[in-house]
Amino acid sequence: xKKILLLISICLxxxxxxxxxxKSPDGNFVMRFYxxxxxxxxxxxxxxxxxxxxxxxxxxxxxxxxxxxEFGAEMDIKSGTNDPQTSLYDNFRIADTKSSSFDETxxxxxxxxxxxxxxxxxxxxxxxxxxxxREMIIRFRLFDDGLGFRYEFSQQKNLIYFVIKExxxxxxxxxxxxxxxxxxxxxxxxxxxxxxxxxxxxGLMKNAITPNASQTPFSPTxxxxxxxxxxxxxxxxxxxxxxxxxxxxMHLNLDDKNFVFESWLTPDANGSKGHMQAxxxxxxRTIIASDDARDIPASNMxxxxxxxCKIEDTSWIRPVxxxxxxxxxxxxxxxxxxxxxxxxxxxxxTDYSKVKPHGRHGATTGNVKKYIDFAAEHGFDxxxxxxxxxxxxxxxxxxxxxxxxxxxxxxxFDLEAIRDYAKSKGVKMMMHHxxxxxxRNYERHLDAAYKFMNDNDYTSVKxxxxxxxIPRGEFHYSQWLNNHYQHAIEKAAEHKIMVNAHxxxxxxxxxxxxxxxxxxxxxxxxxxxxxxxSKPNHVTVLPFTRLIGGPMDYTPGIFEMDIEKINPNNKSHxxxxxxxxxxxxxxxxxxxxxxxxxxxxxEKFMDAFRFIKDVALDWDNSKYLEAExxxxxxxxxxxxxxxxxxxxxVAGEKGFTSNIGFDFLDANKQYIATIYSDAKEAHYKTxxxxxxxxxxxxxxxxxxxxxxxxGGGYAISIIPVTDKNETKGLKKL
Numbered sequence: 112x113k114k115i116l117l118l119i120s121i122c123l124x125x126x127x128x129x130x131x132x133x134k135s136p137d138g139n140f141v142m143r144f145y146x147x148x149x150x151x152x153x154x155x156x157x158x159x160x161x162x163x164x165x166x167x168x169x170x171x172x173x174x175x176x177x178x179x180x181e182f183g184a185e186m187d188i189k190s191g192t193n194d195p196q197t198s199l200y201d202n203f204r205i206a207d208t209k210s211s212s213f214d215e216t217x218x219x220x221x222x223x224x225x226x227x228x229x230x231x232x233x234x235x236x237x238x239x240x241x242x243x244x245r246e247m248i249i250r251f252r253l254f255d256d257g258l259g260f261r262y263e264f265s266q267q268k269n270l271i272y273f274v275i276k277e278x279x280x281x282x283x284x285x286x287x288x289x290x291x292x293x294x295x296x297x298x299x300x301x302x303x304x305x306x307x308x309x310x311x312x313x314g315l316m317k318n319a320i321t322p323n324a325s326q327t328p329f330s331p332t333x334x335x336x337x338x339x340x341x342x343x344x345x346x347x348x349x350x351x352x353x354x355x356x357x358x359x360x361m362h363l364n365l366d367d368k369n370f371v372f373e374s375w376l377t378p379d380a381n382g383s384k385g386h387m388q389a390x391x392x393x394x395x396r397t398i399i400a401s402d403d404a405r406d407i408p409a410s411n412m413x414x415x416x417x418x419x420c421k422i423e424d425t426s427w428i429r430p431v432x433x434x435x436x437x438x439x440x441x442x443x444x445x446x447x448x449x450x451x452x453x454x455x456x457x458x459x460x461t462d463y464s465k466v467k468p469h470g471r472h473g474a475t476t477g478n479v480k481k482y483i484d485f486a487a488e489h490g491f492d493x494x495x496x497x498x499x500x501x502x503x504x505x506x507x508x509x510x511x512x513x514x515x516x517x518x519x520x521x522x523x524f525d526l527e528a529i530r531d532y533a534k535s536k537g538v539k540m541m542m543h544h545x546x547x548x549x550x551r552n553y554e555r556h557l558d559a560a561y562k563f564m565n566d567n568d569y570t571s572v573k574x575x576x577x578x579x580x581i582p583r584g585e586f587h588y589s590q591w592l593n594n595h596y597q598h599a600i601e602k603a604a605e606h607k608i609m610v611n612a613h614x615x616x617x618x619x620x621x622x623x624x625x626x627x628x629x630x631x632x633x634x635x636x637x638x639x640x641x642x643x644x645s646k647p648n649h650v651t652v653l654p655f656t657r658l659i660g661g662p663m664d665y666t667p668g669i670f671e672m673d674i675e676k677i678n679p680n681n682k683s684h685x686x687x688x689x690x691x692x693x694x695x696x697x698x699x700x701x702x703x704x705x706x707x708x709x710x711x712x713x714e715k716f717m718d719a720f721r722f723i724k725d726v727a728l729d730w731d732n733s734k735y736l737e738a739e740x741x742x743x744x745x746x747x748x749x750x751x752x753x754x755x756x757x758x759x760x761v762a763g764e765k766g767f768t769s770n771i772g773f774d775f776l777d778a779n780k781q782y783i784a785t786i787y788s789d790a791k792e793a794h795y796k797t798x799x800x801x802x803x804x805x806x807x808x809x810x811x812x813x814x815x816x817x818x819x820x821x822g823g824g825y826a827i828s829i830i831p832v833t834d835k836n837e838t839k840g841l842k843k844l
Contacts, residue, residue: 131208133234135253140400142253144236150203152238152249155283156258158400163348167281167371169249170200171262174274174383196243200279206246207237219414220425220626221702223733225751229415230254245270256410257399259353264389275359275385280374280396282350282363284309287370288340291652291740295333295362297377297586298325298579300617301635303645304652306741309340309370324507325548325579325614327586332365333375337617337659339407339652339740347404347740351659353395353416355619356597359384360588361394379591380584394619399659405735408654408744413620413661421624427607428626430702430728431571433541434486435495436473437666438707442641443678445473447498447506449521455505458516463501468523474499476525480532485710487536489724494533495541495573495705499524506547512581514547517560530567539568545575550595551582557599561606570607571629571703573664574599576614588616600625611664611703618661630664630703633657637666637707640685641674647686647795647822648741648763650695655740662701667692668723670712672799677709687822688799689719690789694824696726697759698746704728718804722787722826726757736771743767743819747775756782758827762819769817769825776811781832784809784844788817788825795822807844808832815844 130145141157147168156164175197214230231252238247248263264270287310293302294316305312305319313331320328337351350372352361359376366373374396376384395416399407422428439445452466474496482494502515520526533540542564546553553560553574564572576587585591596615603610604627613632622628634657639645650665657663669692671677672685696704706713706723713720727750737745737760745760756776760769776782783806790801799822809815809829817825832838 129205131234131236133210133232133251133253135255136212136230136232137255139255140253140258142234142251142258144234144249144251146203146205149201150241151201152203152236154251154260156398158346159402161346162285163346163400164398165283165285167283168200168279169281170198170279172276172279173197173199174276197276199240199245199247202241203238203247204241205236206239209235217419219623220420220428221430221629221729223700223730223748225731227411227414231415243269252416254412254415256401256406256412257349257397259395259397259412259416261393261395263392264387266390270389273387273389274383275376275387277384278361278374278376278393282372282398284340284370284372286342288342288348290334291339291656292334294320294328295330295335295364295375297327297329297588299323299587299614300335300633300657301639303635303649304656304741309365310367312365313367324577325587329362329375330364332367334363334365335617336361336363337656338363339655341740346400346402347407349397349399349407349655349659351397351399351413351619353397353413353620353660354418355394355593355616355621357391357590357594358394359590360593360616361396377586377588379589380582385590404655404738404740408658408738409733409735410659413659414623417620417623419624420626422604422627425626427570428609428629431492431541431609431629432704432706432728433493433495434482434491434706434710435497435541436479436482437495437497437705438641438669438709439473440497441638442674443681446471447474448472448503449501449523450504453504456502458502458513458519461501463522472498472521472523474521475523476528479524479529481710483529483533483536483538486538491538491706493539493541493571495543497543497545499526499543506545507578510579510581510583511547512549513552514549515545515552517544517556518563526567534568539570542569542572543575544572545577548576548578549581550585550592554595554598557602561603561608564608565606571609571611572603573611573613574615576612587614592616597621600628603627613664617657620660622661628661630662630701632664634663636664637669640669640687641681641683643683644686646764650687650691650699650761651744651763652741654698654744658700662703663699664701664703664705665695665699666705666707667695667699668706669708670716670719670800671708684796685799686795688789688793688795688802688820688824689716690787690793690802690819690826691761691795691822691824693719693722693787693826694759694761696723697748697757697826698744698761700733702728716800719787719802722785722828725828726826727751727753727755732775734775737769743769745769745771749775754831756829758829759824760817760819761824762821764821766821766823767819769815769819771815773809773813773815773829774811776809776829778811780810781838782809782829783807783832783837783841785828786817786825787827789820789823791818793820793823795820806841808838808841809844813844
């Protein structure tokens, strides 16, 4: 193996520094690690000869009591008076360095590609702290698409149990980059993205923080990962984390004078930011960069930094295309609750047979059967029902511990009849578990709830964490809550249940290790289109940010954009064209996809609905054809085990003229391309339902120039020609 570790001596800040250089396999990235004066661990990163991360400090700050405490000793864990040596960011010397290379190809259970290459060069630096004899390893992995690094703590006598006050990882930018950001918040990611210079974040923060059911912003310059940026000379940089296990979610706090980001962990209820026991490690901190925007959403680095799959038999994990009784409640056509007669509910005590139903309940036996019939007729896998179980009358905003039992249906929802009816139609039912943030209540019911699903043939669950957390004072993204989310995933795997978690921490590639995590929300989804609308460019940013860590249950497929036609009291408008909604099934990758609108709306546009029925969920190959964050993205994907391709393009506020080739198709083959596009007069505000459908013959030398309207897009299904008669009357593109 060619040696990649170069030991040199340089003079920096008046001190003699030993620096180690690490190169990516293709040589485009060079990472340099060294100790600054005072023994401060630092790194910098270059790409194609240009610096993209300036010298940045590494380390952690601890609270007191980082070593063992003798019996009877006074201890103040907040102030650290029992242990003044709380620094894990200076006074280090390099004790050892090890370099290595790794190259493998692995197959995900589901994904954007059949095969994923995991190829990196690694440098592990063992540091010993003067005066404390504490050891810390910083492990760097440099891929062809970027850098991952983490802190590791071995078994040692001077660092056993310790509490993190703050992680001090820095990402020093080289200038006032353009950023695509949402406010840093301990409880929600459900914000629209703001595009601005780094220097403008502070001034725009107030307007960027919009209302949510639970939110805790922490800084006028705090932002969330995955953070996307673009330099003035056309370099794209993404900051995130991978393998968030037994640790707090990382945000980024910006020094907007020097353009330096520093990690900012989500605290526990007591203000601490992590309780650790060696041996242990932090999540990976990731920097993905390229001079081609297409490389950012195409990167598999986040997945590669996670452990291999821990589920031996994955045959029960399958992609799911579903419909459901959800958009009715979101738009206000119907409700989750059963009655207006109960100011409060006590589970096991409240008798629903003695109250009058209000008649607006969505999860009724008759209504759900309509969705089952629609799913069966059009080949959907499952039906989601929300509001089927008792307790929705007072579920939100009351800091209620014993809120749901996840077992008891309302009187108008015949669970056994629905179960049997769905089975007779070849359709699965999808369970819904809303916790209302009461984690203790969910965990006390979790085994029984999952067993109930097994007994009634529910193979997947949508869980929710709306509202402030119980235990009170905890935040959605703290170490304690992340451990809960992980517990729910692993417990679900024991029961062979797939999980789609809403309001949980944004994903960090854990789906590689636990592929039963088939979806998350963890961002501003389609529901906000019924809450006043989202920016039309929102879906052109998400592939560069939220989707870096894993798939999103975005719930696309809305065909009726005027919410007032559904609910006269709701004046919202879906800021998207119909063709844009079709394209989302390709551009917003997920093995879990919902056709979220009402059956009657699809029945009005069955020719367009054809694409939702046809589009695949799992892929052998994916090609990012065009991309610019906030403006447009065009993706082509090949269906798993088939020769069928699907293409999607979405555009932002300005619209976009796409110009693509079909060189991803097999040579010497003809295909029929069905193109679902915006009509010339289409516009997300004034004419969102104007679309066209045309069929043409294409091959791998064909090219397409296609206009996408403002807030619009297009979708294409590409099917190989098997009979020459299929092409009669069709023109070549």
